[in-house]
Amino acid sequence: MPSLTNREAAERPLRIAVLADSDTRWKWGALTAQRLVEPQGTAVIDGMLLRGRATPTERQLQDTGVRGAHAREVTASGFLAAAGQPDAYDVVLLSCVGGTVQAMLHGLAHQWRGRERRPTVVTGYVGVVYEKLTDGLLLRHGADMVLANSAYDAERFRAVYAGVGAGTDGVVECALPFLGGARYTPSDERPHTVTFAVQPSVPETRQDRLYLLRRAVGHARKHPEREVLIKLRSKPGEHTTHVEELPYQRLAERLPGGLPVNCRLVYGHMGEVLDRTDLLVTVSSTAALESLHRSVPTAVLTDLGVRESLGNHYFVGSGCLTSWDRLDAGEVPRADPEWTARQGVAADEPYEAAFDTARKRLAELLCAELPPVAPYYTTTTAGGYLPGILARHGLSPDGSPDPSAAGAPAGGVGGAARRVVRRAARGAYRQGVQRVAPVIRRMGGL
Structure with missing residues (x-):
């Protein structure tokens, strides 16, 4: 694949392969691909959904709000075969969990071995990075661009890579690609609307989830003039990035007296729900960043403590930490502008400008002769860890397909x-x- 000149990159659509392993990662991957070329250029996106427990349904794909891109279901070997075809893609964007990204990096390195030219590889994170920072980053090392969603994340990412002696040039600051949306303005044409954005795995226990549900319902009963929306991520039987063992729908069915008339469960695209939200309430969902970017009053709950396992510790210093008791009493949290700017939301400069550095870096890489893909983890640096990661995706320690893991041909x-x-x-x-x-x-x- 010949490298592109600046003129060629601007004149023809870039061919971008996006591999995702859940609905939220498809949303991030596809929208990131679009942001990286707009507004100057366009992209032809070949979307691929990695077959697994979190493979999204058609309804879930619709709820992501991604337009102009479609995706088909593939296996890891199917993706590597497609990405390994000469001249197939200009960019390969990996929007998956860290272990899958690492396996695909080694698989791609094997597929492209000996080639004079190869596509540019991009990866990153779907939202707030509040756990497994070092593990997740090292599993992503080897991509040409590791996107950081804020200045805060970019500093942390570079510090981790420098601390283990890995290259830091791949870290590129941008923003979450799905922020956007109209700035919040109160409306007298609809009821004051409180949206509780739930999460599939936070909190984990039935007791804690029931507590949060009852408090949301209780808020509706205390404020009959308000509308309380319980924003759900998936329907029973569907999966997203995390396993939801105790769906709120099931818990709501067992509430004594049911839901009051001004409280209901809703699905759909988060941006559309935020269009009618006056107060966003959550434990630690990325929806909080979407809400803050629009200047919607945002509450991050402390009812279950401020704990790393909940992820709400990420919002320390934001001005958003509060409790249901305070919300019931009428408190309206006010976000700290310095904190939001550091997190890449509600910044002073236009939102589109947040992607300028990433676009420039991608243009440079597309015009360069790239070296072979070289992840930090190898059988030399992580001989007791890497082979297991690769084996789970049907790859041998050198990144080649493992014959013992190969199935019969499809069809x-x-x-x-x-x-x-x-x-x-x-x-x-x-x-x-x-x-x-x-x-x-x-x-x-x-």
Whole structure:
């Protein structure tokens, strides 16, 4: 693949392969791909959804709000085969969990070995990075661009890489690609609307999730003039980035007296929900950053403590930490402008400018002769860790396909049968996670 001149890069659409492993990562990956070329250019996006427990449904894909890009389901080997075709893509964007990114980096390095030219590899994070910072970053090292969603993240990322002797040039500051939206203005044409943005895995326990649900319902009862929306991420049987063992829908069905008339469960694109929100309430969801960017009053709950396991510790200093008791009493949190600017939201400069550095860096890489992909983790630096990561994705320690992990060719009656079995197995897994496992845990606590 010849490197592109600046003129060629500006005159023709870039061919970008986006690999994602959940609905939220598809949203980040596809929108990032679009942001990296707009407004000067355009992109032809070949979207691929990695087959697994979190493969999104069509409804979930619609809720992401991604327009102008479509995705098909693939296996890891199928993605590597597609990305390995000469002249197939200019950019490969990996929007997956860290272990998958690492495996794909080694797989791509093997596919492109000996080639004079190769695509530019980009990766990053879907939202707030509040846990496994070092582990996640080192698993992403080897990409040509590791996007940081704020100045704060860029500093942390470079410090980690420098601390282990890894190159820091790949860290590029930008912003979350899905912020945007109209700036908040109060409206007298609708009820004051409070949106509680729930999360699939935070908090984990039934007791804590019931507590939050009851407090949201209680807020609706205390303020009958308000509308309280409980914004859900997925329907029972669907999965997102994290496993949701105790869906709020199930918990709501068992509430004594049910939901009051001014409280309801909602789905849909988060941006559309924020269009009618006067107060966003959450524990630590990335929705808080979307809300803050629009200057919507945003509450990050302290009811269950300010703890690393909840992720709300990330918002220390934001001015948003508060409790349901205070919200019931009428408190309206006010975000600290210096904190929001450092986190890449509600900054003084136009939102589009946040991607200028990343666009410039991508243009430079597209016009350069790139060296072979070289992750920090190798069998020399992490001989007891890396092989297991690669094996889970059907790869040998050198990044080549593992013959023992290869399945029969897809298609025909066998391919159709496998698809049926796969859907059944996925359904059984979800039933086990959402119904059987909680029962077993409750029985164990007797």
